[in-house]
Amino acid sequence: MTPRAAPRCGPPGSRCPAGCRARRCWSRLATAQAYLHTAAWEAAPVSILEAAAVGLPVLARGIATLESLAVPGLGATPTDLADGLAALHDPAAWATARAASQQFSAASTAADQRAALEAAYGRSPAGLIRS
Numbered sequence: 001m002t003p004r005a006a007p008r009c010g011p012p013g014s015r016c017p018a019g020c021r022a023r024r025c026w027s028r029l030a031t032a033q034a035y036l037h038t039a040a041w042e043a044a045p046v047s048i049l050e051a052a053a054v055g056l057p058v059l060a061r062g063i064a065t066l067e068s069l070a071v072p073g074l075g076a077t078p079t080d081l082a083d084g085l086a087a088l089h090d091p092a093a094w095a096t097a098r099a100a101s102q103q104f105s106a107a108s109t110a111a112d113q114r115a116a117l118e119a120a121y122g123r124s125p126a127g128l129i130r131s
Contacts, residue, residue: 057097072100
């Protein structure tokens, strides 16, 4: 893995994918070595699916929503994420992480997502869901 700065593609201070047009983001993702998602408050960001779809190893915070989706490469702490990123310098570790991302992407079809959402609604208390 060759370190490189995150590409700027939006207003000052923004980094790809935030602030980019979709085509530009896809082209930037295609040139990346890995995808590190540091936000701790997004429930299920599409950017993780996009990164996995282009075969990037994904590293993200181990928040409950991402754990429930079985996102690969989750770390409990920023140190875990840094260690995971450093580990990707090993070609075998990178290949393993890439394979996990590809499997995650393959299991994240629209039909699979719909089934998971319906299952989640089925587990919710009846009073919380209104039709």
